[in-house]
Structures are given as C-alpha cells and as structure tokens.
Amino acid sequence: MDVIKTKGVTKIYNPDKIPVYALNGVDLLIEEGEFTAIVGPSGSGKTTLLNIIGGLDRPSGGAVMVHGQNIAELSDNQLIDFRKDYIGFVFQAYNLIPVLTAQENVEFVMLLQKRSKTERQQRVAELMDAVGLSDKMDRRPSELSGGQQQRVAVARALAPKPTFILADEPTANLDSKSTENLLDIMTRLNKEENMTFVFSTHDQRVIDRARRVVTLVDGEISKDERRD
Amino acid sequence: MVPILAWRNLWRNPTRTLVLIGAIALGVWAALFMTGFATGMIKSYINNAIDQVTSHVQIHHPKYALDQDVRFTLDQPEKYLARIQENEAVKAAAVRTLANGMISSAKGARGIKVKGIDPADEAALTGLDQRIVEGTFLEGKRKNEILISRSMAEKLRAKIRTKLVLNLQDLQGEITPAAFRVVGIFHTGNKPFDEAHVFVSRKDLNLLLTHTGEVTAGVDEIGHEIAILLQDASQADQVKADLQGAGGKVETYREISPDLELYESQMSFVSIIYLSIIMLALTFGIVNTMLMAVLERIRELGMLMGIGMNKAKVFFMIMLEAIFLGLVAAPAGLLLGISTIYFLGKYGLDLSMYSDSLEMYGMSSIVYFDVPMKVYWQIPVFVGGTAILAALYPAYKAISLRPVEAIRKL
Numbered sequence A: 001m002d003v004i005k006t007k008g009v010t011k012i013y014n015p016d017k018i019p020v021y022a023l024n025g026v027d028l029l030i031e032e033g034e035f036t037a038i039v040g041p042s043g044s045g046k047t048t049l050l051n052i053i054g055g056l057d058r059p060s061g062g063a064v065m066v067h068g069q070n071i072a073e074l075s076d077n078q079l080i081d082f083r084k085d086y087i088g089f090v091f092q093a094y095n096l097i098p099v100l101t102a103q104e105n106v107e108f109v110m111l112l113q114k115r116s117k118t119e120r121q122q123r124v125a126e127l128m129d130a131v132g133l134s135d136k137m138d139r140r141p142s143e144l145s146g147g148q149q150q151r152v153a154v155a156r157a158l159a160p161k162p163t164f165i166l167a168d169e170p171t172a173n174l175d176s177k178s179t180e181n182l183l184d185i186m187t188r189l190n191k192e193e194n195m196t197f198v199f200s201t202h203d204q205r206v207i208d209r210a211r212r213v214v215t216l217v218d219g220e221i222s223k224d225e226r227r228d
Numbered sequence B: 001m002v003p004i005l006a007w008r009n010l011w012r013n014p015t016r017t018l019v020l021i022g023a024i025a026l027g028v029w030a031a032l033f034m035t036g037f038a039t040g041m042i043k044s045y046i047n048n049a050i051d052q053v054t055s056h057v058q059i060h061h062p063k064y065a066l067d068q069d070v071r072f073t074l075d076q077p078e079k080y081l082a083r084i085q086e087n088e089a090v091k092a093a094a095v096r097t098l099a100n101g102m103i104s105s106a107k108g109a110r111g112i113k114v115k116g117i118d119p120a121d122e123a124a125l126t127g128l129d130q131r132i133v134e135g136t137f138l139e140g141k142r143k144n145e146i147l148i149s150r151s152m153a154e155k156l157r158a159k160i161r162t163k164l165v166l167n168l169q170d171l172q173g174e175i176t177p178a179a180f181r182v183v184g185i186f187h188t189g190n191k192p193f194d195e196a197h198v199f200v201s202r203k204d205l206n207l208l209l210t211h212t213g214e215v216t217a218g219v220d221e222i223g224h225e226i227a228i229l230l231q232d233a234s235q236a237d238q239v240k241a242d243l244q245g246a247g248g249k250v251e252t253y254r255e256i257s258p259d260l261e262l263y264e265s266q267m268s269f270v271s272i273i274y275l276s277i278i279m280l281a282l283t284f285g286i287v288n289t290m291l292m293a294v295l296e297r298i299r300e301l302g303m304l305m306g307i308g309m310n311k312a313k314v315f316f317m318i319m320l321e322a323i324f325l326g327l328v329a330a331p332a333g334l335l336l337g338i339s340t341i342y343f344l345g346k347y348g349l350d351l352s353m354y355s356d357s358l359e360m361y362g363m364s365s366i367v368y369f370d371v372p373m374k375v376y377w378q379i380p381v382f383v384g385g386t387a388i389l390a391a392l393y394p395a396y397k398a399i400s401l402r403p404v405e406a407i408r409k410l
C-alpha cells in the first residue's frame, strides 16, 4: 500500500516578493515499511518536502496523498487531527513538552486520541522499553541528554501507531554514539513493527543505514536509489 | 491533560507568576479595604442619623411636615405610644413636642428647633443621656431645664447654670418668651444636628405652648412626633404598614430623610466601582504576562499543534493558565482582605485626627469596616472575568501561529 504519494509538488516561498522556488515538481511514492532517507545539499528542499508530506505546510502546486487522503481537501483544524492520527513527527529539536515527564510526553498524543488508560500505560511501557529508557520514565526533558530526548521523541511519534514517521534531521544535534543508538532503535522498530520511516539527513553514517535514498537537488529529485 | 499542562506551565517561571498573583491578591485586598471603608463610613452616617435624628419610623400629624406648624399636634399620642411599644419589632419609642424658635443669651441669639422630650423615653430611644459631656441630663429637679450642645454653648458663651431665653410661638400663635437654665451640655458628634437642636422636658415645653390659651386639660398630652427605634432597620416598612392609621402619618427613615436612601443604595455598588477600577488596572498586567508566556513558547506551541493538539485545546490551555492564576490569587486576596475587614470591623479605624471634618458630615471618627455579603461573590466573578478577558488576546495569538513557521524558528 502507498502511504505517501506526491504528484508534481511545487513550493514557492514569498510568491509576491522575491519568490523562492523550494520545490519544483516532486513525484514521490513511499510504500508501507520503507526506511527512506531524503538527502541533498543544504537548501535543496528536504525540510520543505517533509513539511508538505506531513501536512504542516501546503504545497503551491501538485497533489499530496497521505494514507489515501488528499490533504489539500482538509481544513487547518482537520489537518491537525489528521496529523494526530496518522503521522508521527520527530523534529530536530524542541520535540518534547518541557513540563511533562518522558512518559507523559509519550502518552500525550494518545491522550489527545482519548485512548484508554490501560492501553496507554501498556504502550508507554512497551515503547520506553524499546527505546531503552524504562528507567527514565519520570524524568523531565531537561533532565535527559539530547540523545535520550530524541529517543523519547521517537517513542512519542510511535505511540499513537501512525501510518508513518517523519523525522527532519533527527540526529543533527547528536554525537555519533547517540546517533548509532537512535538508528538502531529506528531500524528495529522498522523491522519489528513494520513502521514506515521517512527522514532527512546530512550524516553519511545515517545515509549508509537507509534502505532507500532519495536525493534532492534544487527542489527536484535527482536520484532515487533502493538497496534491498 | 490540558488542565495539568496549564497548571504546570503556570509554574515554569515561578517568580513571574508569583509577582502577578501577588498583584492580583493585593488588588482584591485593596478593593475589599476600600469597600469596607466606604461601607463603614456610609453605615456610620446612616446609623448616626437614625440613632440621633430620624429613628426608624416617625409619626406626625399629616400636615406637620408641610410647615412644621406647632398647631398640628398628634391626637392622643400617649395612647398610641402604648400600643406601639407592644409591637415586637419595636425596641424603643418616644413622644416629642417640637417647636421652632430662637434661643438667646447675653452674647447672641440663634434660630433653633426645640425638642420637648420625656427624658427616660428619649434616653432609651437615642441614648441622649450618654452624650452629655458636661453637667447632667434632664433630671426634672427644677422647672425649665435645658440641654444645649457644646458648639451652641461656645456660640452663646453659655455654661452650666447659664440662663438662656427661648422665644417660641405658642399654640395660639403668640410669641412667648421663657427663661431656661442650662443643666447639661451634649455632644453627639453630628455637627449640623448639634447646632440646630436644644432639648427641654416635654412637660415644660407643653406648658409654654399653652401659656396664653385656655387649654388646661390635657396639657401633658400634647405631642408632635412619635419616634420609633426598631430591633432591625429592615423591619421599617413592615412596622410602617402595621402602624398605618395610628392617628397620624407614618414615615420610615428613608422617607423622612431621602439622603439616607440614596446612601443606602450607594452602598450596594461601591464595591463594583472599586473592583472595576482595580481589575481594569490588573488587566494590563495579566495581558502582558500571558503574552510574554505565549511568545516565549512559540516553538513549543507550534510543536504541540504539529503533533496534533488542536486549536481549541491550545486556546483552552492558555485561558486556563490565566484562570488558574486568578484561582490562586483571588482566595489569597480574599483571605488577606477578610482578615483586615474582620479586624477593622471589630476594632475600627481611628480617624480622630479628622474628627472635626467627619462630624461636619455627621460621621463618627472611628470607622468600623463593613462589607456587604455580596462582595464575596463579586470578587471571584470579577477576578475570573478579568483573567478570562485578559487571556483572550494572548490565547488568540497562540492559535494564530502556523506550526510550520513556529517550528522553523530554530
């Protein structure tokens, strides 16, 4: 099944002033269970593409189908609900709610979804264990290292069982050991839960572990390489 | 979840939150203090007026109020007095004979109202015997004893035992002079009242009023006014209805002295005025703080909307932060205010320094603070309303953020 399908997606920033052509017709098909890295030089449009796929921003042209839904048809508020139920996000930084503990952060979206308490508790325990932070449940983000915070963010993104997870440079602020650790977790979840991951990165070690690498140059896909 | 989030967010910057809570609490306290003070002043004015001047209910000849002519006496006042005193609601009542006239000493003369009183009844009614600062109350030892106020004594340069001449119009319309001797000097603390009244015994005054006429029988029966003090001011209208047709025109203190009614009605909205002013000032503080709290959290709010927290919830969260602020601050201010009011209500605030000017307006120099009960629900309503109103704009600001822009500002 296609989880993401884009057709001729364009994005022009500041169309009225000095226009910036960030995306120039991107056709991309991502299937369930893929582990895809979006790479390319700085300014090539990686973040822009992920934001559009994730429904955080709207394209200037073209169509985006996510989980079979044309997201152009959704209002801003419907988009928020759509993101809540179908997309997990791992941002580069400021992922977590500082006043909530690690486990509350993981639980947060499930609470928004009004999942039952037992379901939430079970899922939180399972995911905190999966990211190796069972002993850090009650820590607030400020009491965790950058790598640990990103692992909590991955657990948080996975908790509501989204269709796929988007991560924009999730390892950019991490040292190599934490990067390895996060990638191990992501790879394992990809295999064990068949969770689809789409992430952007500059890091060669991260690129090396991707099963598919899409290269963007000047807002266009210049290379699409599978390594199965 | 949202309430927990809001509550914890409130304490992210404890100093800022505590300062704002302190400001709101202080505002509540100030509103209570000012309301307590104003209500205490007004009540003291009303109570003084009732105690000394109007009582709660008065009965006169229907025409007496028009020109205060001595001829408009009540019909058999003593008989009605007995009936009135049987009423459960009545605390004290007295018959008075009234006359307008002129009092003069060797040093000067002044226009005054003479109140002819039955000393024991009057003492029970107005406590005039407690207001004697020099000499004695009317003891009836001699004929023609008179009580004058301290300020009158100064004006007439009169002392105890000074002889003063009263000139009155009697029931026949003849001007009748009579000599009275000062036995006591009173001071009620109500300057306008003190300067306008003298007291003599009703028996003496009645004799004087019938001086030239043939009236001999029923001289003791003459009276112009029955003044009635009740157990409670709120019974005034009921008692008025009960006494209707008791041989004269029955009026409550509100009718006798319409300014009292005005003051009474003012009491009910002084608190609203003070609360409005203070809460208006606080609004700016709350808006400012909440706006700061929103703007420094732009990224986080963007992230929250990014991962699926909808705008209604974000809006509600910001509103709740302000409401919690009020929920902590209002009780703190109330507690502070209630204890202040309790203390100043019991012991009073001594304004003797200004007693001269207070007496000019008929007020006591010690103000006993008092707040109407309804203030205790007005305060939560006002503080809550202010918090909600002040948070509207910051909350609107928060939901008009676009998540992608907020997140990008890394």
Ligand SMILES: Nc1ncnc2c1ncn2[C@@H]1O[C@H](COP(=O)(O)OP(=O)(O)OP(=O)(O)O)[C@@H](O)[C@H]1O
Residues within 6 Å of the ligand: A013, A014, A020, A021, A022, A040, A041, A042, A043, A044, A045, A046, A047, A048, A049
């Ligand atoms: N909000 C914006 N307004 C105007 N131009 C923008 C905006 N966001 C991005 N751009 C421009 O769009 C182009 C694509 O930016 P984007 O952030 O998608 O690149 P990127 O591949 O993620 O780069 P990096 O690797 O540095 O993160 C760039 O030229 C950038 O300057």
Ligand SMILES: [Mg+2]
Residues within 6 Å of the ligand: A046, A047, A048, A168
């Ligand atoms: Mg980027």
